[in-house]
Amino acid sequence: MTGQIVVQFLTGLAGAASLFLVAAGLSIIFGVTRIVNFAHGSLYMLGAYIAYSLTERLAVGTIYGFWVSVVLAALAVALIGAAIEIAILRRIYRAPELFQLLATFGVVLVVQDAALWIWGPVDLMGPRAPGLDSSVEIMGQRLPEYDLALIVISPLVLGLLWLLFYRTRWGILVRAATQDREMVGALGRNQAWLFTSVFFVGAFLAGLGGAIQLPKGGADLLIDLNIIAAAFVIVVVGGMGSITGAFLAAILIGELQAFAVLLLPESTLVIMFLAMAVVLVVRPWGLLGRPVAEHAAGRAAEPLLRPPGRTQRMIWGAVIACLLTLPLIAEDFTLTLSIEIMILALFAASLHFIMGPGGMVSFGHAAYFGLGAYGAALLATKLDTPMELALLAAPAIAGAGALVFGWFCVRLSGVYLAMLTLAFAQIAWSVVFQWYELTGGEDGLLGIRRTPWADSRIVFYYLVLAACGVAIYAMRRMIFAPFGYAVRAGRDSRLRAEAIGIDTRRFEWMAFLIAGAMAGIAGGLYVYSKGSVFPDEMSIPRSVDGLVMVLLGGVQTLSGPLFGAAGFTWLHDAISRLEYWRFILGGTIIGLVLAFPEGLGGIWRQLEDWVRRRRAVARQAKP
Amino acid sequence: MTVLEVRALYKGFGGVQAVAGIDFDVAAGELLAMIGPNGAGKSTCFNILNGQLRPDGGSVRLAGREIAGLPPGHISRLGVGRTFQITATFGSMTVAENVQTALIAHHRDLAGLWRPAASLHRAAAMALLERVGMAAQADRACGVLAYGDLKRVELAVALANDPMLLLMDEPTAGMAPAERVELMALTAEITRERNIAVLFTEHDMDVVFGHADRIIVLNRGALIASGTPQEVRANRRVRELYLGESVEAER
Numbered sequence: 001m002t003g004q005i006v007v008q009f010l011t012g013l014a015g016a017a018s019l020f021l022v023a024a025g026l027s028i029i030f031g032v033t034r035i036v037n038f039a040h041g042s043l044y045m046l047g048a049y050i051a052y053s054l055t056e057r058l059a060v061g062t063i064y065g066f067w068v069s070v071v072l073a074a075l076a077v078a079l080i081g082a083a084i085e086i087a088i089l090r091r092i093y094r095a096p097e098l099f100q101l102l103a104t105f106g107v108v109l110v111v112q113d114a115a116l117w118i119w120g121p122v123d124l125m126g127p128r129a130p131g132l133d134s135s136v137e138i139m140g141q142r143l144p145e146y147d148l149a150l151i152v153i154s155p156l157v158l159g160l161l162w163l164l165f166y167r168t169r170w171g172i173l174v175r176a177a178t179q180d181r182e183m184v185g186a187l188g189r190n191q192a193w194l195f196t197s198v199f200f201v202g203a204f205l206a207g208l209g210g211a212i213q214l215p216k217g218g219a220d221l222l223i224d225l226n227i228i229a230a231a232f233v234i235v236v237v238g239g240m241g242s243i244t245g246a247f248l249a250a251i252l253i254g255e256l257q258a259f260a261v262l263l264l265p266e267s268t269l270v271i272m273f274l275a276m277a278v279v280l281v282v283r284p285w286g287l288l289g290r291p292v293a294e295h296a297a298g299r300a301a302e303p304l305l306r307p308p309g310r311t312q313r314m315i316w317g318a319v320i321a322c323l324l325t326l327p328l329i330a331e332d333f334t335l336t337l338s339i340e341i342m343i344l345a346l347f348a349a350s351l352h353f354i355m356g357p358g359g360m361v362s363f364g365h366a367a368y369f370g371l372g373a374y375g376a377a378l379l380a381t382k383l384d385t386p387m388e389l390a391l392l393a394a395p396a397i398a399g400a401g402a403l404v405f406g407w408f409c410v411r412l413s414g415v416y417l418a419m420l421t422l423a424f425a426q427i428a429w430s431v432v433f434q435w436y437e438l439t440g441g442e443d444g445l446l447g448i449r450r451t452p453w454a455d456s457r458i459v460f461y462y463l464v465l466a467a468c469g470v471a472i473y474a475m476r477r478m479i480f481a482p483f484g485y486a487v488r489a490g491r492d493s494r495l496r497a498e499a500i501g502i503d504t505r506r507f508e509w510m511a512f513l514i515a516g517a518m519a520g521i522a523g524g525l526y527v528y529s530k531g532s533v534f535p536d537e538m539s540i541p542r543s544v545d546g547l548v549m550v551l552l553g554g555v556q557t558l559s560g561p562l563f564g565a566a567g568f569t570w571l572h573d574a575i576s577r578l579e580y581w582r583f584i585l586g587g588t589i590i591g592l593v594l595a596f597p598e599g600l601g602g603i604w605r606q607l608e609d610w611v612r613r614r615r616a617v618a619r620q621a622k623p
Numbered sequence: 624m625t626v627l628e629v630r631a632l633y634k635g636f637g638g639v640q641a642v643a644g645i646d647f648d649v650a651a652g653e654l655l656a657m658i659g660p661n662g663a664g665k666s667t668c669f670n671i672l673n674g675q676l677r678p679d680g681g682s683v684r685l686a687g688r689e690i691a692g693l694p695p696g697h698i699s700r701l702g703v704g705r706t707f708q709i710t711a712t713f714g715s716m717t718v719a720e721n722v723q724t725a726l727i728a729h730h731r732d733l734a735g736l737w738r739p740a741a742s743l744h745r746a747a748a749m750a751l752l753e754r755v756g757m758a759a760q761a762d763r764a765c766g767v768l769a770y771g772d773l774k775r776v777e778l779a780v781a782l783a784n785d786p787m788l789l790l791m792d793e794p795t796a797g798m799a800p801a802e803r804v805e806l807m808a809l810t811a812e813i814t815r816e817r818n819i820a821v822l823f824t825e826h827d828m829d830v831v832f833g834h835a836d837r838i839i840v841l842n843r844g845a846l847i848a849s850g851t852p853q854e855v856r857a858n859r860r861v862r863e864l865y866l867g868e869s870v871e872a873e874r
Binding site: 305477478486487503 | 720
């Protein structure tokens with residue numbers, strides 16, 4: 001028994017190694033550049049793939065060849081990281097933080113398809129590490145020798161990082177930039193160089209993490225998002241920008257997972273995110289983190305939010321008229337696509353509701369979409385609930401989830417809040433994924449039929465139009481009603497809002513609830529439009545889809561997210577039958593972010609400004 | 624009539640007694656200035672009064688009611704208005720909407736989900752803006768105002784909950800000398816006509832001695848003097864504190 005515990009403990013330590021490396025890189029990059037690098041998981045994946053190719057070519061079976069391959073792979077990834085920084089991120093440091101996030105997600109998509117193209121879709125088995133390919137016996141239990149190597153590597157890297165940060169000039173600069181970025185700029189240091197080098201080091205750690213886990217886990221196309229979720233958890237638990245924190249958190253999570261496997265194998269995914277939620281509520285800035293000054297100078301002043309003017313109302317009238325007459329002229333295919341667009345427009349609008357006026361960025365909004373979808377689907381399949389009732393229950397179920405998760409989330413702010421939303425979404429996702437008896441796991445729930453009266457595509461189209469239209473209109477009313485002003489007041493200046501008697505946290509919580517319920521409506525409708533539901537509907541990519549729609553549409557405008565949803569869904573549909581559609585989508589996102597750092601909705605405003613200037617010039621020209 | 628009654632207030636941070644047993648009163652219609660060198664305990668004292676800090680001991684009574692330790696929002700609803708050293712306004716709203724939001728909060732209409740807020744309390748907001756001389760800019764974005772104008776908007780916002788006590792932290796910080804006098808004269812005028820008690824901290828001695836009815840002087844967490852401007856000016860300990868230090872510094 002003791003032997004089992006000891007060996008399990010060592011397994012946990014070994015598992016913590018690559019988690020620590022990835023998280024440390026993510027943490028360093030965030031500390032200096034304030035970029036939440038979604039592509040960090042992709043760098044890890046590249047590390048694994050490149051190491052695989054190198055070990056195949058370089059002196060197979062020699063100890064020397066293996067470790068040289070690992071280090072070379074990490075260096076290659078470091079160069080790729082630096083190239084990404086130079087080619088993409090450097091151009092958008094002045095853009096809103098979330099656009100940088102979006103760009104990094106574009107990189108995720110591009111890298112996914114690049115890896116698919118180069119290494120193919122088959123999961124690759126990693127080679128055994130030469131010299132460490134058997135196991136040792138500890139207190140009657142067997143432990144792979146390679147685990148011992150992993151256990152040694154993380155403290156070694158921690159030590160090297162410590163030397164790098166505390167014994168070199170570069171390290172001093174990085175630490176200074178982590179604490180006060182503007183100050184470093186004021187010192188006249190070459191920021192561009194600093195940022196690139198930080199990306200180099202961060203990417204090196206990610207690549208190393210991917211390479212060293214190759215003998216244990218191999219390489220496949222899903223590890224990028226799996227590891228990024230885990231890395232977020234570790235960075236947040238450890239404290240943003242704290243390497244030692246990441247080290248402790250990696251061990252904590254590694255051990256929790258190692259022992260969870262023994263006690264309750266289904267709980268491994270949930271336990272990691274639960275640990276994060278608990279730590280964040282007790283220590284909102286992580287184990288060793290410090291509060292990040294959110295409202296420090298440099299946060300762009302929010303533009304004035306005005307109710308729609310006459311032109312805008314006329315455009316909306318025209319859009320609604322088009323939507324109403326569409327079934328008369330359109331084919332089935334167009335109607336199906338339009339139904340999906342309207343549902344996702346509601347989803348995007350609900351995300352915008354908390355992100356825009358609420359100022360709370362959610363990385364996990366798909367949780368509420370998925371709760372609504374699974375709520376309706378379970379009622380329909382397990383309890384034979386009629387469609388009408390299931391559609392009404394969807395927002396209630398999603399709202400209940402938002403009420404519980406939101407209670408925790410509104411206690412944090414900024415990037416910590418965003419990460420916690422992601423954690424909750426992953427909890428919901430892993431419950432759905434692992435609770436096979438109830439949800440069918442990966443196989444999903446199938447055969448959900450519409451009520452006979454709504455069976456025809458045209459009737460369902462009008463039902464979706466009415467439901468989404470009313471829900472979106474209701475949210476707009478709320479934004480311009482006192483409730484919306486209270487929420488916005490808390491976003492603009494919490495200090496002032498509290499001083500005039502607004503309980504900002506309560507209003508944030510209510511906004512969370514409303515946004516969750518609205519996403520639930522969208523989820524319910526989605527289930528009845530497809531007739532099925534799969535865990536994908538609440539996975540990270542679905543949450544990111546929402547972010548892409550809102551951000552591309554323009555978070556500062558109200559209609560932007562709707563157009564963003566339409567454009568994104570249309571593009572997604574148009575290219576999803578191509579083999580390398582992710583590459584196209586990712587490339588498009590990166591291109592759009594570089595071209596329109598204000599979002600597509602910003603084009604409208606730029607156009608308005610242009611017209612106004614032209615008119616002013618014309619007026620002056622007249623005598 | 625006494626509006627604010629502070630008795631035996633204590634607050635320590637680690638080993639430092641930031642506020643070590645302070646007593647003072649502010650009467651309705653009175654402008655009380657709280658002065659003292661850096662680290663005297665002014666900010667700590669202020670943050671206890673406005674609810675951002677919980678005192679270790681002592682009592683703070685607003686019109687006879689104990690408010691020490693209540694959260695800021697609650698204290699606001701009991702009739703305390705505030706302005707900040709660095710102005711805090713809502714940048715995504717117009718000047719009028721800033722005041723309207725405060726009025727909506729005061730009338731507890733915040734939960735409304737349907738009726739547009741733009742029409743709520745508009746007249747009252749305009750009246751307040753008129754009073755502080757900002758009516759002409761009512762529909763401009765708060766984010767684009769000049770600093771002095773922002774201070775006036777903040778004053779209007781602080782008056783929106785019809786306060787009996789106004790707490791002003793360094794009201795004229797960052798302003799030009801001429802603007803300072805104007806703003807303080809306006810504050811004095813408004814608070815006297817509405818019989819509001821004002822407690823303010825200030826570094827500018829011209830503002831303090833020119834506008835305060837009474838002054839209290841803090842040093843190292845303790846009250847070392849209080850009285851009319853003349854009395855405080857004549858006080859030996861105050862002279863030592865201010866002049867003595869400046870003499871030291873010049874050496």
